[in-house]
Amino acid sequence: MQFIVEHKEGGARTGKIVSSHGTFQTPAFMPVGTQGTVKAMTSKELETLGAEIILSNTYHLYLRPGIEILRSAGGLHRFMNWDHPILTDSGGYQVFSLSDLRKIDEGGVQFRSHLDGSPHYFTPESVIDIQRHIGSDIMMVLDECTPFPCEKEYAVTSNELTISWARKCQQRFHSSECLYDHQQALFGIVQGPVFADVREHSARILTDMDFEGYAIGGLAVGEPAGQMYEMIEICAGILPQDKPRYLMGVGTPENLLEAIERGVDMFDCVLPTRNGRNAQFFTQNGAINITNARYKDDFTPIDDNCECHTCRNYTRAYIRHLFMVKEILGLQLATHHNLYYYQWLMRSARQAINEGRYFNWKQQQFVKLRNSSYIIN
Amino acid sequence: MQFIVEHKEGGARTGKIVSSHGTFQTPAFMPVGTQGTVKAMTSKELETLGAEIILSNTYHLYLRPGIEILRSAGGLHRFMNWDHPILTDSGGYQVFSLSDLRKIDEGGVQFRSHLDGSPHYFTPESVIDIQRHIGSDIMMVLDECTPFPCEKEYAVTSNELTISWARKCQQRFHSSECLYDHQQALFGIVQGPVFADVREHSARILTDMDFEGYAIGGLAVGEPAGQMYEMIEICAGILPQDKPRYLMGVGTPENLLEAIERGVDMFDCVLPTRNGRNAQFFTQNGAINITNARYKDDFTPIDDNCECHTCRNYTRAYIRHLFMVKEILGLQLATHHNLYYYQWLMRSARQAINEGRYFNWKQQQFVKLRNSSYIIN
Numbered sequence: 005m006q007f008i009v010e011h012k013e014g015g016a017r018t019g020k021i022v023s024s025h026g027t028f029q030t031p032a033f034m035p036v037g038t039q040g041t042v043k044a045m046t047s048k049e050l051e052t053l054g055a056e057i058i059l060s061n062t063y064h065l066y067l068r069p070g071i072e073i074l075r076s077a078g079g080l081h082r083f084m085n086w087d088h089p090i091l092t093d094s095g096g097y098q099v100f101s102l103s104d105l106r107k108i109d110e111g112g113v114q115f116r117s118h119l120d121g122s123p124h125y126f127t128p129e130s131v132i133d134i135q136r137h138i139g140s141d142i143m144m145v146l147d148e149c150t151p152f153p154c155e156k157e158y159a160v161t162s163n164e165l166t167i168s169w170a171r172k173c174q175q176r177f178h179s180s181e182c183l184y185d186h187q188q189a190l191f192g193i194v195q196g197p198v199f200a201d202v203r204e205h206s207a208r209i210l211t212d213m214d215f216e217g218y219a220i221g222g223l224a225v226g227e228p229a230g231q232m233y234e235m236i237e238i239c240a241g242i243l244p245q246d247k248p249r250y251l252m253g254v255g256t257p258e259n260l261l262e263a264i265e266r267g268v269d270m271f272d273c274v275l276p277t278r279n280g281r282n283a284q285f286f287t288q289n290g291a292i293n294i295t296n297a298r299y300k301d302d303f304t305p306i307d308d309n310c311e312c313h314t315c316r317n318y319t320r321a322y323i324r325h326l327f328m329v330k331e332i333l334g335l336q337l338a339t340h341h342n343l344y345y346y347q348w349l350m351r352s353a354r355q356a357i358n359e360g361r362y363f364n365w366k367q368q369q370f371v372k373l374r375n376s377s378y379i380i381n
Numbered sequence: 382m383q384f385i386v387e388h389k390e391g392g393a394r395t396g397k398i399v400s401s402h403g404t405f406q407t408p409a410f411m412p413v414g415t416q417g418t419v420k421a422m423t424s425k426e427l428e429t430l431g432a433e434i435i436l437s438n439t440y441h442l443y444l445r446p447g448i449e450i451l452r453s454a455g456g457l458h459r460f461m462n463w464d465h466p467i468l469t470d471s472g473g474y475q476v477f478s479l480s481d482l483r484k485i486d487e488g489g490v491q492f493r494s495h496l497d498g499s500p501h502y503f504t505p506e507s508v509i510d511i512q513r514h515i516g517s518d519i520m521m522v523l524d525e526c527t528p529f530p531c532e533k534e535y536a537v538t539s540n541e542l543t544i545s546w547a548r549k550c551q552q553r554f555h556s557s558e559c560l561y562d563h564q565q566a567l568f569g570i571v572q573g574p575v576f577a578d579v580r581e582h583s584a585r586i587l588t589d590m591d592f593e594g595y596a597i598g599g600l601a602v603g604e605p606a607g608q609m610y611e612m613i614e615i616c617a618g619i620l621p622q623d624k625p626r627y628l629m630g631v632g633t634p635e636n637l638l639e640a641i642e643r644g645v646d647m648f649d650c651v652l653p654t655r656n657g658r659n660a661q662f663f664t665q666n667g668a669i670n671i672t673n674a675r676y677k678d679d680f681t682p683i684d685d686n687c688e689c690h691t692c693r694n695y696t697r698a699y700i701r702h703l704f705m706v707k708e709i710l711g712l713q714l715a716t717h718h719n720l721y722y723y724q725w726l727m728r729s730a731r732q733a734i735n736e737g738r739y740f741n742w743k744q745q746q747f748v749k750l751r752n753s754s755y756i757i758n
Contacts, residue, residue, distance in 0.1 A: 040702065044709040047694065069677070069702045076678045077698060085694050300446070301453045317424065317462050321454060325417065325446045332421040332712060 005142070005189035005216050007248045007269075013362045015240060015267040018354045021248055023089045023141040024186035025081060028056035030248060030269040031353055033260070033346045034091060036277060039064045040084045043277055044332075044339045047085045053312060053340060054347035057089035057141075059272040062134055063098035066124075067117055071137040079139030079184045091272070092140035093252070094131045094173075094193075096147045097221075108148065110165065128172035132180060132190075139184045144219060145173035147193040152226040154197040163202050166195045167209050174213060189216040191250060194239050197222060198231045207242035217248040220268070224254045233262050240267035256378050257286065257349055261366045264353055276346045279379050280338030283327045286345040290376040294338075299324045312344035313337075382519070382566035382593050384625045384646075390739045392617060392644040395731045398625055400466045400518040401563035402458060405433035407625060407646040408730055410637070410723045411468060413654060416441045417461045420654055421709075421716045424462045430689060430717060431724035434466035434518075436649040439511055440475035443501075444494055448514040456516030456561045468649070469517035470629070471508045471550075471570075473524045474598075485525065487542065505549035509557060509567075516561045521596060522550035524570040529603040531574040540579050543572045544586050551590060566593040568627060571616050574599060575608045584619035594625040597645070601631045610639050617644035633755050634663065634726055638743045641730055653723045656756050657715030660704045663722040667753040671715075676701045689721035690714075 006022040007030075019030045035042045035050065037060045042050055050058065060080060065071075069083075077083035080090060096113075099106060103115035112127030128146045135143040147166045150159055170192050177190045192215035196202030210218060220239045223232045236251065243249055250270035251263050260271055276286060283295045287307035292299075294306070305315035306323065314323070314337040326334030356365035383399040384407075396407045412419045412427065414437045419427055427435065437457060442448075446460075454460035457467060473490075476483060480492035489504030505523045512520040524543045527536055547569050554567045569592035573579030587595060597616045600609045613628065620626055627647035628640050637648055653663060660672045664684035669676075671683070682692035683700065691700070691714040703711030733742035 039706045039708060040699075041708050041710045044713070046690070046710065046713065048690075064706075068706050069698070073678055073698060073702070077680060077696070083696075083699055083702075085699070301450055303454060313423070313425075319454075319460075321446070321450060322417075322460055322462070325450070325460075329416045329441075329445050331416060331418050332709060333418045333423065335709060336421070336423065336713070 005187065007217070007246065009246070011358045013357045013360050014265065016265050016353075016357050016362050017267065017269070018357045019248075019269065021089075023057075023189070025087060025089045025141050026056070028089055029350075029354060031260075031264045031350050032057055032270050033350045034059040034270065034272040035343050035346075036272055036274050037084070039068065040080060042339075042343075043281070044336045045343070049340060050086070050343075051088070053344040054351070055088075055343065057091060058086065059091045059093065060138070060140065061095065061098060062092050062131060062138065063095035063102070065092075065138055066095065066134050067119060071134055074139075075137050075183065079137075081139060089141040090138075091142040091250075091270075092135050092138050092144065094135070094144040094146045095126055096131075097149045097253070099126060100149045108165070110168065112146070112169075113148075128169040129176040132173050132176040136180055136183055136188070139182060139186070139188070141186070141188060142217065143177070143188055143190050145170040145190065145192055147195055147221055149222050149225075150195065150197050152197065156199055156202075159197045159199050159202050163196050163206050166193070167206065170210060170213065174215070191215055191217040191219050193219040193221040193252070194243070195222045196235075198227050198235060200234070200238055203235050203238050204242060207239050211242060211244055215247070217250060218243045219250040219252050221252045223251065224259070229259065229262075232259070233266060236263055236266045236268060257346075257373055257376075258370060260349065261353065261369060264357075265362070265366060275378065276342035277339050280342040281335050282379055283334075283338065284379050285338060286342050288345075288348075288372060290373050291378055294320060294324045295327050306341055307345070310341065310344065310348070312341050314341040314344075382564065384594070384623065386623070388735045390734050390737055391642065392614075393642050393730075393734050393739050394644065394646070395734045396625075396646065398466075400434075400566070402464060402466045402518050403433070405466055406727075406731060408637075408641045408727050409434055409647050410727045411436040411647065411649040412720050412723075413649055413651050414461070416445065417457060419716075419720075420658070421713045422720070426717060427463070427720075428465070430721040431728070432465075432720065434468060435463065436468045436470065437515070437517065438472065438475060439469050439508060439515065440472035440479070442469075442515055443472065443511050444496060448511055451516075452514050452560065456514070458516060466518040467515075468519040468627075468647075469512050469515055469521065471512070471521040471523045472503055473508075474526045474630070476503060477526045485542070487545065489523070489546075490525075505546040506553040509550050509553040513557055513560055513565070516559060516563070517565060518563070519566050519568055519594065520554070521568050522547045522570055524572055524598055526599050526602075527572065527574050529574065533576060533579075536574045536576050536579050540573050540583050543570070544583065547587060547590065551592070568592055568594040568596050570596040570598040570629070571620070572599045573612075575604050575612060577611070577615055580612050580615050581619060584616045588619060588621055592624070594627060595620045596627040596629050598629045600628065601636070606636065606639075609636070610643060613640055613643045613645060634723075634750060634753075635747060637726065638730065638746060641734075642739070642743060652755065653719035654716050657719040658712050659756055660711075660715065661756050662715060663719050665722075665725075665749060667750050668755055671697060671701045672704050683718055684722070687718065687721065687725070689718050691718040691721075
């Protein structure tokens with residue numbers, strides 16, 4: 005994997021990452037394909053709307069379809085017919101948010117499947133092995149995702165565990181190989197809730213370990229946005245300039261723009277897809293909920309400025325009808341539009357940085373988005 | 382509307398129908414777009430898979446979004462972004478199958494909405510008015526769809542009512558105009574359960590009334606297939622040769638091929654779409670249920686012979702995974718493939734008729750399909 009920084013404006017930067025399945029531009033937004041599919045999207049549609057890399061979930065893929073089937077398929081790319089980069093998380097987040105009866109020890113984490121209660125044990129080594137089976141271009145280390153709020157003492161202890169797991173993951177990574185004919189990269193994950201010193205410690209140790217990229221995890225879990233931005237600044241100030249930085253699971257358009265300003269290069273979030281399925285559409289002038297009665301005879305597009313398939317072909321009134329009568333096409337059109345919007349946001353941000361006008365452009369976006377109220381769940 | 386018969390082989394025939402929104406070839410299969418959308422399909426995808434005309438439901442559109450919104454949109458074509466022919470049923474079938482507390486009289490039928498229990502009254506005149514608002518290229522008369530089994534006495538009485546409604550529909554049709562800038566045609570509907578003399582009487586009277594086309598209704602409601610084919614033969618023998626014949630709500634691939642042999646030109650059915658959403662895929666060698674465990678590591682397409690987007694891009698193992706984890710994309714890929722298959726079936730039938738080898742080709746298809754067990758509900 006190669007990361008090339010192209011332009012900088014303050015902390016913000018544009019660049020590109022060259023992976024085994026092609027190049028993607030940064031700052032990049034990765035649509036979430038939890039179960040080996042970005043909900044309601046074909047691979048072709050994902051290409052059409054501008055996605056250059058997607059994310060999938062180790063925890064979910066491990067449970068279904070299972071690693072044997074992924075191995076037989078020749079990896080996730082071939083299984084899901086996506087010939088571009090894929091990043092997989094390590095499963096840590098899902099173990100802590102979805103599964104029952106977790107028991108953590110130095111060696112790993114025991115948990116029960118949220119599907120059938122069956123017992124499983126993830127270790128730093130096993131999540132690398134699973135991701136070798138998946139064949140993702142970028143793999144993540146196993147980490148403990150601490151809750152918010154979190155006691156300082158627990159945060160420190162947890163962080164030491166996460167660091168020791170990162171070391172074990174890296175060892176397994178170096179002593180194993182991709183099962184298919186391509187290269188895989190491994191990213192470390194900075195944890196440390198909202199404690200500056202814990203984040204600093206984590207960022208320094210991981211930097212010394214020399215990963216190919218660094219994620220900032222455990223944010224947007226309930227803390228005020230200001231604290232999140234502060235933590236990002238701290239991490240970005242320590243993490244190496246020549247490695248990509250990935251802010252996990254974040255967030256709203258405003259979150260993304262603030263994080264880009266602080267030096268983040270990669271994002272993933274379920275907001276565009278999940279909120280779309282809940283009838284919320286992102287527009288360049290703020291989010292709208294299409295089931296609102298005011299749209300019942302509004303024959304204009306979701307967003308006049310948008311060039312996506314949804315906006316070029318369908319009206320607000322029709323899309324509202326689809327949601328009111330619970331038609332699948334509504335979910336498809338919403339997902340398409342919202343993902344297109346997020347790609348538009350990244351494309352516009354990159355252009356603004358390249359032209360040295362990012363700060364002003366960002367301020368303009370904030371004014372346009374000021375009345376947005378996002379569904380967060 | 383213009384119907385041009387091109388080739389004949391026994392009772393079977395090919396041709397084309399020229400409507401205000403373009404031409405479609407017959408025999409034709411119309412995907413069902415109950416609520417102004419063919420479930421899980423964009424308009425563009427419908428074009429891609431070869432659909433030249435779709436069907437929509439007056440009853441459903443009347444309840445939601447309602448005729449005022451369709452009127453403001455400029456009709457259903459513009460509302461749903463489908464610039465090709467649309468046929469609408471009259472709502473009769475849904476009133477008798479979905480709604481509560483029906484009360485029939487000479488003037489029409491009182492019913493309560495299946496959605497909220499609100500009272501409504503459909504008359505022969507009002508269903509024409511509603512279809513004028515919808516703007517469908519082909520409208521249907523109001524009919525009473527008799528149940529199976531049905532007493533002879535009831536069948537005779539009901540048929541007289543349906544005939545008198547047909548007359549009133551035709552009068553309203555001739556004394557009204559399309560609300561938009563195109564022509565609409567009106568089809569009569571032959572009823573008469575499985576009684577040869579009632580069907581004959583109905584077909585003769587309706588032929589005298591000179592509709593632009595004729596539907597055969599009230600079949601595939603539980604009677605043996607042999608009786609259905611017998612009724613089709615009786616009707617086709619009486620209905621005029623130079624007008625299209627449309628067999629409503631039928632059916633399996635075998636049903637379609639038998640009906641084509643007996644002179645049917647148009648079909649609609651929910652089987653490809655509904656069964657697709659229930660994991661059943663039609664193939665040239667019979668139907669398969671993709672959730673069957675045997676497909677879990679089958680990395681071949683649904684149908685090796687099929688050139689649809691689903692078969693060209695995705696494997697059985699992947700599609701099975703999508704159904705097992707209840708992903709929307711599974712419904713999309715299934716709907717696409719099954720509708721493509723039905724279009725392939727019509728295209729192949731037309732070609733066989735044009736080349737004078739329909740009977741042999743049909744026999745070959747029956748051999749290939751002999752182990753199919755369709756989900757019928």
